[in-house]
Amino acid sequence: MKALVVYGPGNYRLEEVPVPEAGEGELVIRVEACGICASDIKTYHGAPKIWGGEGNAPYIQTPVIAGHEFVGKVVEVGQGYDGEFQVGDRVISEQIVPCRNCRYCLTGKYWMCQTHDIYGFRPNVHGGMAEFMKFPKDALVYRVPAELPLRKAVLIEPIACAKHAVDRGRIEPDDVVVLSGAGPLGLGMIGAIRMLRPQLLVVLDLKDDRLELAKRFGADVVLNPGKANALDAVLELTEGYGCDVYIEATGHPASVNQGLEMIRKLGRFVEFSVFKDPVTVDWSIIGDTKELDIYGAHLSPDCYEPVIAGIASGELPTEGVVTHQYALEQWEEAFGVMDKGDGSIKVILVP
Template sequence: MSNIPEKMKALVAYAPGDYRLEMVPTPRATGDEVIIKVEGCGVCAGDVKAYHGAARFWGGEGNPPYIKAPVIPGHEFVGIVVEVGPDQKEFQVGDRVVSDQIVPCWECKFCKTGRYWMCQKHDVYGFQNNVNGGMAEYMRLPHGSLKYKVPKDLPVEKALLIEPYACSKHCVDRANIGNEDFVVLSGAGTLGLGMVGAIRKRNPATLVVLDMNNLRLQKAKEFGADIVLNPREVNVVEKIMEMTDGYGCDIYIEATGHPSSVKQGLEMIRKMGTFVEFSVFGELTTVDWSIISDTKELNLFGAHLSPYCYESVIKWIADGSLPTDGVVTHKFSLDDWKKAFEIAGSGADNSIKVAIIPGM
C-alpha cells in the first residue's frame, strides 16, 4: 500500500456561493483506477461562473442542473500517480499525467461512434461527484477516463495549460482555417491565447485578435497575432471592413463569453463566412438570426471540449511551438481558493490564468 493519508484537504462545492474547504476521505484505487497527487489545478471561467450560480450549471432558465453536489471542482489539473488499481496496465506510480476533462460512459451512441466528448451521460471532472476534480490534494482518475503522460521536466505553469490549450486546438480545428483566410479571434484570455498559437500553425493570411485588455492584446501579438484591436478604443467592425475591402472577415471565433462579442462577430463576418462559438455564457444571448440565414448564409459551428487533441498539445507545449510564457500569472494555495476565484473572475492584478497549487 502506498503512503496516502486517510484524509485530504479539498474545496467542496455545495451550492452557488457555498464552497467550503474541508478535510475529506482521500480516494483510493480499485480496478484500473489511478490516484494522483495533484500538482496544480487551473481556475477556469466555468468554475467561476459555477461558483456565482450560473443557470447553465445549477439549473434554471430551462436547463436541468448539471452540477451534482457536493463535488470537488477543477478540471485543468496535472498530477503524479501515487496509486494504481490492480487492473491498471498502462500507468504506474511516479508517472506524471493529465486526463481528458470528460470521463465518457463508452456505451451511448456518441461514445460508440468515436464522438466520446459529446457523451450523453456527460461526466466532466469537477461538476459531478462521481468524478471529483483537482482542487484537492489527491484525485481519482476513474475507469473509462482518458489519461496521457506528461514530460516530467515540463514546468507546472506549462503543464497546467494542456487542458485549456487542447480546448483551444479543437475550436481552431472546427474553424477549418486555410492560408488565404482573414481570421478574427475575439477574446485573448487563456483559451484565446491558446487559439493564437493553434491558428498560427495553420498560417492564415491575416490574424486579428480583439480584446478589451491591452496587456492581453500585447501577449496575443507576442504569440503570433498580426494585428490586435481593442473594441473600447476603436470601432472594430469598421476597421475589419476597411481591411477586407468591405467584405468582412472569412472566419470569426468567439471566445469571450460576452453577448456583445457575438453581435459584433455577426456584423463583421463576410457572407458565407464561418462563425465558431466557443464560450460558455453567464447569461442568455439574443441576436438577429436573420443575419445567419437570409443576409449572409453563414456556417455556424459550436466547439466543446478537446477530443483527440491532448497528445498533439502536450508535444507542442513541450517543444515550444504553442507559446505559453506568462499565461499562468497567479498561483494560490488551497487555503487561498477564495482569492484565486476572485482574481480569476475579475481579471484583476493583470491576471490571465490563475492556478491553485495544493502543495503550497
C-alpha cells in the same frame, strides 16, 4: 486531505475529506496544480446553465470537489489496471470521462457522451482542487513530460480546448481570421491558428495587457473595441467584405453580435464560450443575409497529445499566461483575482 468542495452557488468550503483509493482499473494521482476556469467562476456565481433554472436542467451535482484543469503524478494503481502508467508517472486525464456505451461514444464522438461526466461537476468524478484525485477506469489518460514546467503543464487542458475550437473553423491559408477574446483560451488559440498560417490574424480584447501578449504570441493585428471601431478596422483590412472566420471566445453577448456584423457572407463562425445567460441575435443574418456556417466547439477531442507536444516544443506559446499562483487554502483570494481579471490571465491553485 484538503479539498475545495462545492455545495451550492457561493457555497464552497475547504474541507478535510478522505484520500481517494484506486478501485479496479483506476489510478490515483497527487495533484501538482489545478487551474481556475471561467466556468468555475460562473459556477460559483450560480449560472443557470450549470445550476438549472430558466429552462435548464441542473448539470452540476453536489457536493463535489471542484476543478478540471489539473496535472499530477500517479501515486496508486488499482488492481486489474491494464494501462501503460505506473507510480511516479506524470499524467493528465481529459476533462470528460466517457461512458463508452451511449450512441456518441459508440460512434467515436466520446466528447459528447450522453452521461457527460466532467471532473469537478459530478461526485463520481471529483475534480482536481484537492491534494489527490482519482481517475476512473474509463478515463482518457496521457503522459506529461516530467521536465515540462508546472506553469506550462497546467495549461494543457485549456489549450486542448482552444485547439479543438480552432480546428472547427477549418482555417485555410488565404483566410482572414478574427479571434474575439485574448483570455487564457483565446491566447491558447493563437498558437493553434498560427500553425495553420492564415493570411491575417486579428485579435480583439478590451484589456491592453492581453493584447500585448497576443501580439507576442503571433497576432498580426490587435484591436481594443473599447478604444477603436473594430468593425470598421476589419472591413478596411478586407476590402469591405469582412473576415472569413470569426472565433468567439469572450463569453459576452456583445461579442456574438459583433461577429455576425464583422464576418463576410458565407463565412465560418465558431462559438466557443459558455455564457452566463441566453444570448439573443438576429438569425436572419445567419440565414438569409449571409448564409453563414455556425460551428460550436466543446471540450478537446483528439487534442491532448498534439497539444502536449506543441507546448513542450514551444510551437504553442504559453509564457506569461499563468499570472498568479495560490495555495489551495487561498482559494477565495484566487477566485476573486480570476473573477476580476485585472492584471490576471490564468490563476492556478497548488495543493
